[in-house]
Amino acid sequence: MTYMEMAHFPILTAILMSTVLGLIVIMFIPADRDKLVKQVSLFFSGVGLILCLWLYHAYDVQKGGLQFVERTLWVKGLGIYWFLAVDGINLPMLLLTSVVLFTGVLTMWELENRVKEFFAFTFLLVAGVYGVFMSMDLFWIFVWYDVSLFPMYPLIAIWGGTRKEYGGMKLTLYLLAGSVLILPAIIYLWAQGGGVTFDIFELQRMGFAPQVQNIAFLMLYLGFGVLAGVWPFHTWSPVGHVAAPTAVSMIHAGVLMKLGAYGILRLGMTLCPDGLVYWADLMALLATIGIVYGAFVGLAQTDLKYVIGYSSVSHMGIVGLGLSTMTVNGINGAVFQMFAHGVMTALFFSAVGYIYDKTHTKMIPELGGLSRTMPIASAFFIIAAFAGIGVPCMASFWAELLVFVSAVQTYPVRGTFAVLGLVVSALFMLRVVQKTFYGEKNEKWAHIPDVPMYLASPRIILVGVILFFGLFPRIILDVIQSAVIPFVSSL
């Protein structure tokens, strides 16, 4: 592999800087200029979105492999590199991040409390997310990973809702407990590789002894698994989602949880293929339990956000199951599912956010018949629910199909259970939709106006993305495949 070092416009750094710069600019705006803060946020997130779209368009699928490489030595003594690149796996993730940030900013347009700080923390968080997705150096991946985690605490504890301080503290401590295993694992691999480089691909070429791989993979899997919502480490996730404000829930469930799955794929599976083979059984088992468990617990919830939280656990189980199959279709499906689930959950939370803002409740029994008072706002939630179930024409349909086909082939019993779990989740989604939006009309909400156009725009964008990739899945699958096929053949 030859690296074209800095021979082109550093577009990846530019994407990263769109958030860092946004953060700095926001910090210098006087605290009482709320409107300006929002406009600046929208501008910088828009710049990120445009750059990501351009990147997606410019990526050469035929060539595949790492493109737009930027690589310079950062710390000589340890072999740390500033190494950014995209391939078929992180490209969809970058696109997802930019879409969710852009729509997240739009969703929070009506925020009034400590606006400046909110957007500053949000941009810091997203800078971390971009950084993890585009870095190919273990040191930087960890740095950005932690940068993306700690703004969650103030974001939830200051602007959150139900039991915000408890939820924020639980989430922060859980996620940082995950890094208790990740950081030693990263340095352990570095030390085993002779202590000369943190470059993922150089380490991959060195190859590690199977025993080293088994230890390191388990640590990376469990560490990132916490963030990916792997059962039984998922308990922070519904509580955190419920406590967080809308845009943070969107970014968190939509993008941050993907960081966990991405970490397992990029670090664990790339560096420790033997470890993956050794632990794949466990991964498949935990993933299946997650799918079934999430669906059943979701069935019993009465809080709309809890419902989405548990459905996330279930859907992230599908990602884990896909990864554990170690087949082209399975990993393809898993990466696609990461993307599809990200957009879908963002839509879910965005839709619930509007309903909650207007009715000040998200308890299902208190709502009811909403589709008659606010048909458009309801439609967004219902579309998201269909996407969650995996109805054809939705992006997640293809993702789930790919995962289940290969899961049933690789692990017949677990695969079957997982498919059954999906049926249960369809049941609970339809139940929620029926109780919240149809049925008896609650007169209490009759006066609420339907969502105006400018507030609906983030949801329209998200629905558009879901449908677009549902109708033209090849556009994203070709990209993912260009990375997954060489990856699987190297296993």
Add this chain to the structure above:
Amino acid sequence: MMKWVLFIPELYYVLMAAIFFALSVQRKVESKRLYSIAVVLSGVGVLVAVLCARLEGMVFFDAYRVDLFSQVFKLLLAIGTFWVVLTCSELESIDPRQHAEFFMFMFICTLGMMMLVSSVELLTIYVSVELSSYCLYLLVAMRRKADMFAETAIKYFMIGAAASGFMVFGISYLFGVAQTTYVADLIKVLPGMLDQPAAIVGLVLALSGFFFKQALFPFHIWAPDVYQGASNQVTTYIATASKMAAAALVIRFVGFSGGESALFIKLLVVLSVLSMTFGNLVALIQKDIKRLLAYSSIAHAGYMMIGILSMSQRGYASAIYYAIAYLIMNFACFMVILKIADDGHNLQIKELAGLHKRSPLMAMTLMLGLFGLAGIPPTVGFTGKFLVFAAALEKGYLTLVIIGMINATISLYYYLIVIKAAYLLEPVRPYPPVMVDRWTQSLAIFLVLAMVYVGVFPDQFVALTEAAARSLLV
């Protein structure tokens, strides 16, 4: 005669102490003037330390060694002293008649610690330790309301004296075994002798005196009480500058043993684990922020020990880097405390409520400092922990590193509680606004930038610490 050039930083601090001695005899100069004189003089002290950073050589019959390692630490000491002096604009908790003595003892203490980091002979080390310790005993006792805090000063003195006793006793054993007090000769003979109980006992006893300075478990008992009982400025000095000297001493002394003895390393591992775990667990329940930081300093002594016990050049380098990081982060936290409690009382965590409105800059400095102490990137504290852990994992201490990371997560809880107070809690009663003068403002901005810059661009600093560690091993 040229050899005296090597001694310039120390001589400069002797001069400073002499000036303040003269001023204290006069008793005519106002506090404000004393403060400005002290600021200027200690500022020049930093400059002197920078100019002398590249000196190398031996003086005083080879008992005193000037190398990059010692000069880096002298620079850190000078910076630490300068910063502490900068925060002394309102010395409310010290009797105005004693301000001149206050500065004099602080400079003598710095002088003692500067000598400490250069000493390579056991008795010279002992004399330097005592010189700095006696000044600290006096500084702690200077706080007003002596009846309330007298216990602290006496306790500190008693425990300190006992620790000194241990140290001399250990040194005498080492001399008995090795027939020399020169460290350079000790390095040659000691590794071969570590199977002898007398050598281990001597080394451990001598080290326990140094661990006392560093507040490593189980030699930490003085720290919480002294942190709480001393005036805020003195606590800041003990927590920042004096910690640098202790770290330098432990690094140099542990380096002597050469890492040949598995028993010795095991002992250090146990101390490190106990120190981290104990410090962090007790810190969880603290209400007084100085006490909280005292327990956190015990934990940090444990983290630093992980790097030192790796016994490799990278290990020592990482410990030096950690010391730099600790100086910046800890000072940032203390500076905020000093400015909020400007009347000199002991600050409770709940008094931080609403700080983000009272002074956004102070709140941000505090947050970054605490995140640094918790080891969250992109601050210097994270990079320090990363380097320390990297050195340990190169030697294969995987379990130790995982314990260290678990501790870092535990510590995050109590740091978050402080941050929560500053950013979330609404004050129960109106607290006076925080007065932040221009000096403090620029210092705070400098600290914030330094915490991020040293953390994100560690390349030159890693190179510097590696060079310092190399000079240590020559």
